[in-house]
Amino acid sequence: MPxxxxxxxxxxxxxxxxxVGGVLGPDAIAARVDxxxxxxxxxxxGDVAVEPVGAVSDDGLHVLRHSAAHVLAQxxxxxxxxxxxxxxxxxxxxxxYDLAIAAHVSADDLPRIEDEMRAIVAEDQPFIREEVSRxxxxxxxxxxxxxxxxxxxxxxxxxEVGPGDTVTLYRNDHWVDLCLGPHVPSTGRIGAFxxxxxxxxxxxxxxxxxxxxxxxxxxxxxxxxxxxxxxRLEEAxxxxxxxxxxxLDLFSSPEELGPxxxxxxxxxxxxxxxxxxxxxxxxxxxxxxxxxxxxxxRSVLWETSGHLAKYADNMYPPxxxxxxxxxxxxxxxxxxxxxxxxxxxxYRELPMRLSELGTIYRHERLGSLHGxxxxxxxxxxxxxxxxxxxxxxxxxxxxxxxxxxxxxxxxFGDPVVxxxxxxxxxxxxxxxxxxxxxxxxxxxxxxxxxxxxAEGEGTFYGPKVDFHFRDxxxxxxxxxxxxCDFALxxxxxxxxxxxxxxxxxxxxxxxxxxxxxxxxSAVLIEHYGGAFPLWLSPEQIRFVPVADRHVEHCRxxxxxxxxxxxxxxxxxxxxSVGKKIRSAQLMKVPYIVVVGDRDIEAGTYxxxxxxxxxxxxxxxxxxxxxxxxxxxxxxxxxxxxxG
RNA sequence: GCCGGCGUGGCGCAGCCCGGUAGCGCAACCGACUUGUAAUCGGUAGGUCGUCGGUUCGAAUCCGACCGCCGGCUCCA
Numbered sequence: 001m002p003x004x005x006x007x008x009x010x011x012x013x014x015x016x017x018x019x020v021g022g023v024l025g026p027d028a029i030a031a032r033v034d035x036x037x038x039x040x041x042x043x044x045x046g047d048v049a050v051e052p053v054g055a056v057s058d059d060g061l062h063v064l065r066h067s068a069a070h071v072l073a074q075x076x077x078x079x080x081x082x083x084x085x086x087x088x089x090x091x092x093x094x095x096x097y098d099l100a101i102a103a104h105v106s107a108d109d110l111p112r113i114e115d116e117m118r119a120i121v122a123e124d125q126p127f128i129r130e131e132v133s134r135x136x137x138x139x140x141x142x143x144x145x146x147x148x149x150x151x152x153x154x155x156x157x158x159x160e161v162g163p164g165d166t167v168t169l170y171r172n173d174h175w176v177d178l179c180l181g182p183h184v185p186s187t188g189r190i191g192a193f194x195x196x197x198x199x200x201x202x203x204x205x206x207x208x209x210x211x212x213x214x215x216x217x218x219x220x221x222x223x224x225x226x227x228x229x230x231x232r233l234e235e236a237x238x239x240x241x242x243x244x245x246x247x248l249d250l251f252s253s254p255e256e257l258g259p260x261x262x263x264x265x266x267x268x269x270x271x272x273x274x275x276x277x278x279x280x281x282x283x284x285x286x287x288x289x290x291x292x293x294x295x296x297x298r299s300v301l302w303e304t305s306g307h308l309a310k311y312a313d314n315m316y317p318p319x320x321x322x323x324x325x326x327x328x329x330x331x332x333x334x335x336x337x338x339x340x341x342x343x344x345x346x347y348r349e350l351p352m353r354l355s356e357l358g359t360i361y362r363h364e365r366l367g368s369l370h371g372x373x374x375x376x377x378x379x380x381x382x383x384x385x386x387x388x389x390x391x392x393x394x395x396x397x398x399x400x401x402x403x404x405x406x407x408x409x410x411x412f413g414d415p416v417v418x419x420x421x422x423x424x425x426x427x428x429x430x431x432x433x434x435x436x437x438x439x440x441x442x443x444x445x446x447x448x449x450x451x452x453x454a455e456g457e458g459t460f461y462g463p464k465v466d467f468h469f470r471d472x473x474x475x476x477x478x479x480x481x482x483x484c485d486f487a488l489x490x491x492x493x494x495x496x497x498x499x500x501x502x503x504x505x506x507x508x509x510x511x512x513x514x515x516x517x518x519x520x521s522a523v524l525i526e527h528y529g530g531a532f533p534l535w536l537s538p539e540q541i542r543f544v545p546v547a548d549r550h551v552e553h554c555r556x557x558x559x560x561x562x563x564x565x566x567x568x569x570x571x572x573x574x575x576s577v578g579k580k581i582r583s584a585q586l587m588k589v590p591y592i593v594v595v596g597d598r599d600i601e602a603g604t605y606x607x608x609x610x611x612x613x614x615x616x617x618x619x620x621x622x623x624x625x626x627x628x629x630x631x632x633x634x635x636x637x638x639x640x641x642x643g
Numbered sequence: 644g645c646c647g648g649c650g651u652g653g654c655g656c657a658g659c660c661c662g663g664u665a666g667c668g669c670a671a672c673c674g675a676c677u678u679g680u681a682a683u684c685g686g687u688a689g690g691u692c693g694u695c696g697g698u699u700c701g702a703a704u705c706c707g708a709c710c711g712c713c714g715g716c717u718c719c720a
Contacts, residue, residue, distance in 0.1 A: 086720095087719075087720065088720090089718075089719080089720090091718065092718085106647075106648075107647085107648070146720095147720075150719090150720050151720085153719095153720095167720080168720080169720095170720095177720075178720045179720050180720060181720095197714065197715080198647075198648090198714090198715090199646075199647060199648090199714055199715035199716075200645075200646030200647055200714095200715060200716065201646085201715065201716050202645080202646085202716055204719080205716065205717065205718095205719095206716095207644075207645055207646095207716075211645070211646050211647095211716085212646095212716095213646090213647085214715065214716080216715085242713095246654075247654090253712095255693080255710075255711055255712090258711095259710095259711070259712085365644060365645095366644065367644070367645075367646095367714095367715080367716080368644095368716095369712095370713090544679090544680080546677080546678060546679055547677040547678060547679095548677060548678095549677080550677095574674095574675095574676090574677090575678090575682085575683085576676095576678060576679095576682080576683055577678060577679055577680060578678090578679090578680065578681065578682065578683090579681080579682050579683080580680090580681095581679095581680045581681055581682095582680095582681035582682055583681085583682085584680095584681090585680095585681055586681080592680075594679060594680055595679095596678090596679055597679095598679075599679095606679085606680080608680060612680080612681080614680065
């Protein structure tokens, strides 16, 4: 009789041939047996450690969602016999299944599919695991050519599953799928789910392969969890920068401009000025030099840099002119190299930190464009640090430090750091590649940053470290990138004269901390839900005259505010006070001051903040001082005038 | 780029399936009210229905091409 070890330390014995589920209680939907995720129906052959897996755990949700994916495919097969099913994994927050459906199915059909899924859940069909030979699996899944391909591929893999080996099938009712499992014991355990969207996806993600219909859904342990999740989605929708950008009159992308290109309106422009001035000042304070470079350059520059060889797909096509072909820049680095090379450099000049808010154009795939997050024209806070090899680690560590300082200012959570190693296609010699990666690792360890490795995600000229930051509603955004480059100095034959009076090759660090300002602005808008901290707010204080006779007084207040460096606005529309308050709130104006007879007489004012909290009797210079302080501190909280 | 959905005054939408020369709300403008913390009332103006072509006596509506927007195309049974 197998002897079990349960998490509570007890060691019950399990009758021979009995499944582990029997001892795990009613809440378990799966089990962890000696660390492996298993079905409740798993029958141990010897002594094992067993833990119950409940639906609320990460493991449990994964199992639940994977099972829901099966039910989805099963439902579609019931509705449209002849449907071929490909893959249906659990993903973050949900699941999907890729299907070749024997009919044209659109979003309108989702409720129908959902109803069919509910029927299957109501039937409470047991999930039955079977281990069968490959040939039997092929027979059982006759006509399922995607499954056949997977089974045939498995046969080709070394080790684990050789030819003739068994594969696992899961069956509920008469519907069979090739699957490793595990699954919930029966369909009745899939409680709270809903289908969310439908779209196309290629078989195995390759556009040369046939296109399948992908149906997405989400599943949770309880209805309350599902609803909370749907709420989070709504919250994300409310924060959508494309929507807020229009509502707050920040920017737009008129069709005449072209896809992925944006114009910034006055309100967006003043926001960007604040951001840009601050970033530039910060760089100057950290020993960077500001440079300015043009938007286009001759093709020879891009030949030397290697962009034309490796990056041409992402560049706008060349323009022919009387002096040859010119390309619009997709990166700033070659220009900064030219600045470096404008003189003979001494070791004493290094590190040289060249910084620019450089506008670049990339011909991104049409379908990948997305608001300001994925654009074809944008401005990077781009710097290139050119240094001696022995300065490299210190310089990278300094970049990490600046990165964290900048992101703390915006109130992001702790970063998730990735080290991306080189991709297959690179212009680097293997030896240089190894050195570059090693340097980044040393810097990460020196600064004490925990990181995970992402293989092959680096750029064509070097490996990189990326920082992802968590926003106010828990989403991660990749913002900062730091790249270590031994290739461009070589290609451009960059040199400096060393202490030994000999010529040496410098090393280059590419880094963008905010990334693209457009993209970063979008992230900030979503992070703050459009309610910017005062220092970034396009409009900082709005004066609302109660009647026409108060407009003049508002002008005086606004003038004083402006003279103190604030951005005021007077709403003298012929509307009710209530209406004007409402429109100010909708524009997320930080402070509203209603001005009427009472205030003018008293010489003090009532301040209303974004929360709608009103504080009466505040002297005007106190308002000015307080807002000045809030701006100077770049505070993330509004001033409480009540004390 | 590929697949699917969508494209109607500045914005959000109805009308399209079952062709017969466009409608609502907000915003804008004008007028009245002169107002005290999230929408005062009344009126006016504004669209050749993304573009081009086709079918038809007649097209926002049907068909085709193009342009644009949205979602997806990585997470390996």
